[in-house]
Amino acid sequence: EAGVAQSPRYKIIEKRQSVAFWCNPISGHATLYWYQQILGQGPKLLIQFQNNGVVDDSQLPKDRFSAERLKGVDSTLKIQPAKLEDSAVYLCASSLDGVGFYEQYFGPGTRLTVT
């Protein structure tokens, strides 16, 4: 079974530029998550999708971050404009469903450096 795919793996941009990350979840997984992992911290949930609807985006800085999951499969996360504090690894995860125990499978992440 193919895992969660993310691209690019690394990205370096200057502050005030924009950037987009892409995630392809495991086939058949209804729930998709984007996490931000700052160096030395645990992952923090940014947004959760159930199919193509948003379940939770309470931690997403909506003035600069946006995410979509068209057709309930792939997802993109965008930052515009980027700030220095956005430097982090952005992890995408998916699960069969968002309730109960369903294991979350994580992708390898995109490491973003904002200079």
Added chain:
Amino acid sequence: GEDVEQSLFLSVREGDSSVINCTYTDSSSTYLYWYKQEPGAGLQLLTYIFSNMDMKQDQRLTVLLNKKDKHLSLRIADTQTGDSAIYFCAEKTNDYKLSFGAGTTVTVRA
């Protein structure tokens, strides 16, 4: 501050047991998890325990849960060099969100 707290570093000799500790704050947590993260990789679920259990064993891994003290531990028996990684404790609360600790970096020395 973090709702889930862990010590930051652990150094252990190859072949010894490792014990990683974690405390959490939400008494309504339904599941508690241990994830492993190797350099450049995403998180991999190692094991989990349901909140009505106090112990779970899975090959070299033993999870102990003290619900009264909100304390969770992961013991790795016969630690190997491949066990060097960052280990994250996480709790799943009633709203089904995962809340992670900052991670414990385990270094296995020969």
